[in-house]
Amino acid sequence: MHLSHSQQMKMDQQMKLAPRMIQSMEILQLPLMALQERIEQELEENVVLEQLQDDPENRSETEVEVEREKAQDSEHDTELLSERELLVDNDHNNEADFERLMEMSQEWSEDNSPSGSRVSSNRMDDISDRQHDAIANLTEQADTLQEYLLEQFSFFECDDELREFGEYLIQNLDKNGRLQSSLAEISQVYGRIIDIERAEExxxxxxxxxxxxxxxxxVKECLLLQLTDETPFRDVLVTLITEHFEDMGKNRLPVITRKTGYSIELIKAAEEELRKLNPFPGRGYEEVSVQRVTADLKVEQDDDxxxxxxxxxxxxxxxxxxxxxxRMMQNxxxxxxxxxxxxxxxxxTWLIESIEQRYGTIKAVAQAIIDHQSDFLENGPQSIVPLxxxxxxxxxxxxxxxxxxxxxxxxxxxxxxxYPLKRFFGGGTTTADGEEVAWENIRRKLKEVxxxxxxxxxxxxxxxxxxxxxxxxxxxxxxxxKYRKKMGIPSSRERREY
Known part of the structure; x- marks a missing residue:
């Protein structure tokens, strides 16, 4: 074997985002309220940053002394700097900054408020009056569906095997309130031996x-569980759910009539009761929050x-x-x-410049959008054009x-x-006459028809x-x-009312 050393020159291309560019993109993408929070955080962490209306010369001697001590205590200030250190890191490829930037869109997602309900009295027939009274006074909204169910489940009188497996089943419910796997599969991975009859219990x-x-x-079992002796057309609903669920979804009422002997009127009356049932009983307990919407810009018409x-x-x-x-830095x-x-x-300095750049970019982009969609402002949604x-x-x-x-x-x-700025963007199609029509106009006209x-x-x-x-x-x-299906509108046969 012959070993040798040699030198070679190699050219390749690498993309490295400068820290200033990363910060500018981050600040640009932040919603208005998020930007406000970011600025408040920077004001707390960076002693040299201040609001313009603040007059540092008018601060008390105690405040001045505290800040002077902060500036001289390098160890303390290094801790303050730790979270934003990467913004001024020129020695690495800024991988952490880039990952943080990619995660931003997920951190500011728009959600809905959670809601819940009290325990229904007709659901607790097997519980004693004392336990029922205790359950009736449960908090109106638990933090999660699982917590809400576990709190109720604790009032059942059952042996340890049933209690522990029942709690395990509750933890295996999905966000809709249904089991994520079959009962047999859950029993196998439970970690202990339990008879399928006991699991069913x-x-x-x-x-x-x-x-x-x-x-x-x-879904079928979920709907059947919601039927009670007081539910109108209960027996009819049991038949429709268990044997004709797909036909109901496809609005095949004549087929159901032929197979069951039920009249169209009876099926339609039962269908009205079916609509009152909830196929997703657990969704109201998702932990979500509502994010406040604040306008970043406004558009007005001038005298011209x-x-x-x-x-x-x-x-x-x-x-x-x-x-x-x-002055302290200089002297x-x-x-x-x-x-x-x-x-x-x-x-x-980088933060201030990024905010100024954000203002300029957003204003220029918004003005270009409004120039393109001015007919929308003049005449309404029917005048929006593809963009x-x-x-x-x-x-x-x-x-x-x-x-x-x-x-x-x-x-x-x-x-x-x-309106969100994204509202003004959208594709469309070209009509047989060669005219470009926005998807919004097609959707609106199709719905009207x-x-x-x-x-x-x-x-x-x-x-x-x-x-x-x-x-x-x-x-x-x-x-x-294509557009009818995009809008979730059924076919003519499924829309037919008998």
């Missing part, structure tokens, strides 16, 4: 809990009739670098203190990903209401094509079918 106890329908193994966009910055404080710390002989203050000043982000990127001279971040979670107040149809003789897709043509939209049948 524990499940039956859970199925008596509130909300009605929890502990079901499928031009629509102009203005930023709403009343929620964002005006920032500056503290002059006192600038303090201690090298460590000067280095600390310099790093803080650099971080504060792609690349078109706006070309107008403002920015990359399309920058435009995407600029409009993400940003809202604009218009004379026609409060279907809402106005004769429900006993609903329009087929071919008839919808003709009806839309009368409204000025000349579309192919396949296009109408």
């Amino acid at each position: 524990a499940l039956q106890l859970i199925q008596k809990l509130d909300p009605p329908g929890v502990g079901a193994r499928n 009739g031009k629509w102009t966009v203005e930023l709403i910055d009343e929620y964002i404080p005006e920032l500056r670098i503290s002059p006192r710390y600038i 303090n002989p201690d090298a460590e203190t000067k280095a600390f203050i310099k790093k803080k000043v650099e971080s504060a 792609k982000m690349q078109q706006i990127a070309d107008v403002v001279g920015r990359h399309v990903t920058t435009v995407s971040r600029a409009v993400d979670d940003k809202w604009i107040q218009t004379p026609r209401g409060l 279907i809402d106005g149809e004769d429900k006993q003789s609903p329009l087929s897709d071919d008839a919808l094509v003709d009806a839309l043509a009368k409204e000025g939209l000349t579309l192919a049948r396949r296009t109408v079918t």
